[in-house]
Amino acid sequence: MTTDTTPLTLERMRADIAGMLGETPDVVGDDEHLMDLGLDSMRVLGLVLAWGNTGIPLEFGHLAEHTTLRAWWNVVQRLQGLTPA
Template identity: 80%
Template structure:
C-alpha cells in the first residue's frame, strides 16, 4: 500500500493521486464521480487518507468523507473546510 504524499498541498489532483496509490491504480483511472467503495477503497484506507490529509492543516474527520463515496464529494468537503480555515 502506498502512503500519501505529505509534502504536497491538498488539492483535487493530490487527492486523486493518493486514492489511486491506496488502490494500486494510476491516478487517471480514478474519475471524479467514480464510487470509491466500488473501486475497493475500504474504511481503513479512508482513515489513512483522513490522517494524511489532516496534516495539511484542515480539520478533516472520517465522518466528513463517510458521507460521500466519490472524489468529487470529498473535494467539495475539503473546499468547504479549507474555506472555513481561511476565514478563521
C-alpha cells in the same frame, strides 16, 4: 501517498486515492464510486490522517458520508474555506 503539508488539491487527492488502491490516477474519476474501486474504511482513515497534515480539520465522518472524489473535494474546499458552507 504524499505526506507533505502543502495545500490539498483535487489532483493530490486523486493521486493519493490511486496510490492506496495500487492504481494510476486516471482510474479515479471525479464521479466514480470509490468503494466500488476498492477503497475501504481503513484506507479512508489513512487518507484522512495524511490529508489532515495539511492543516485542514478533516475527520473520517466528513468523508464517510460521501462516495465520490467530487463530493470529497467539495468537503475539502469547504473546510479550506474556499467555498461557502
